Amino acid sequence: MDRLAEMTATLRFLGSQETPEGAKIIIVGAPMDFTVSYRPGSRFGPEGIRNISYGLEEFSFELEKTLDDVRFFDAGDLEVPYGNVQRSLDMIEEAAEIILKAGKKPIFLGGEHLISWPVIKAVHRQYPDLSVIHFDAHADLREEYWGETNSHATVIGHAARLLGGKNIYQLGIRSGSVEELAWARENTNLYRAKVIEALPEVIEAVGNRPVYITIDIDVLDPAFAPGTGTPEAGGISSREMMESLYMMKDLNIVGFDIVEVAPDYDIGKTTAFVAGKLLREALLIMNK
Numbered sequence: 300m301d302r303l304a305e306m307t308a309t310l311r312f313l314g315s316q317e318t319p320e321g322a323k324i325i326i327v328g329a330p331m332d333f334t335v336s337y338r339p340g341s342r343f344g345p346e347g348i349r350n351i352s353y354g355l356e357e358f359s360f361e362l363e364k365t366l367d368d369v370r371f372f373d374a375g376d377l378e379v380p381y382g383n384v385q386r387s388l389d390m391i392e393e394a395a396e397i398i399l400k401a402g403k404k405p406i407f408l409g410g411e412h413l414i415s416w417p418v419i420k421a422v423h424r425q426y427p428d429l430s431v432i433h434f435d436a437h438a439d440l441r442e443e444y445w446g447e448t449n450s451h452a453t454v455i456g457h458a459a460r461l462l463g464g465k466n467i468y469q470l471g472i473r474s475g476s477v478e479e480l481a482w483a484r485e486n487t488n489l490y491r492a493k494v495i496e497a498l499p500e501v502i503e504a505v506g507n508r509p510v511y512i513t514i515d516i517d518v519l520d521p522a523f524a525p526g527t528g529t530p531e532a533g534g535i536s537s538r539e540m541m542e543s544l545y546m547m548k549d550l551n552i553v554g555f556d557i558v559e560v561a562p563d564y565d566i567g568k569t570t571a572f573v574a575g576k577l578l579r580e581a582l583l584i585m586n587k
């Protein structure tokens with residue numbers, strides 16, 4: 300944990316402790332956006348989310364819980380070497396490993412969606428019966444994208460091959476290739492465009508097993524989350540995403556991330572405000 304304590308942070312998320320001592324949840328920013336297929340900028344996501352967090356209440360009106368009662372530490376951003384994908388992924392995995400070995404729960408802020416892959420790898424080592432609940436507009440099941448196997452379009456494919464695809468639940472998906480759709484039908488649990496209608500079945504299937512939740516903010520309709528690299532029309536509302544999180548509050552959540560927030564496209568910081576509120580509620584739900 301000393302390594303995380305030494306990380307420099309100019310700003311920590313609302314309510315964070317100043318040191319990792321006694322924290323049960325650790326937030327780490329992974330400002331990486333080197334493999335994106337359209338417009339970059341999610342490297343500024345963690346900073347954008349922290350910035351707006353001071354516009355939120357510590358108290359969740361709906362959960363009736365407050366961040367004051369959550370022992371968590373926002374370690375700041377990893378200093379990923381820009382352009383070096385493999386080294387960056389290794390650093391993210393190492394950070395996740397440190398958190399898990401210390402008996403704490405990791406929350407990662409992207410960055411592009413590929414950052415979930417090294418985190419899921421580390422969490423899976425700790426919890427071999429891990430399931431993943433994946434909120435996204437995109438299937439992210441490609442084997443390679445423009446010749447690269449490590450891409451934000453391949454991340455869930457990697458996870459599915461590691462965990463077994465039937466342990467992957469994909470919600471809100473409304474974009475992908477014909478091959479991805481066929482592969483998903485055979486190998487994962489993909490609920491096309493559906494989120495809240497599909498969740499009761501997913502929650503029942505996961506049961507008490509450890510679960511990792513990954514939220515690509517583009518699962519929301521661009522009307523609710525314009526600040527992202529590859530917006531996709533026809534998504535859910537921020538209300539539906541909040542309700543979904545509340546529905547999962549009794550699950551055994553052992554890791555969590557929010558990815559693909561790109562503040563430079565974020566009119567009125569709308570997307571960062573949604574992501575920040577989701578993060579606050581996730582902290583409150585994971586505080587067990």
Ligand SMILES: [Mn+2]
Binds near residue numbers: 515517
């Ligand atoms: Mn996506």
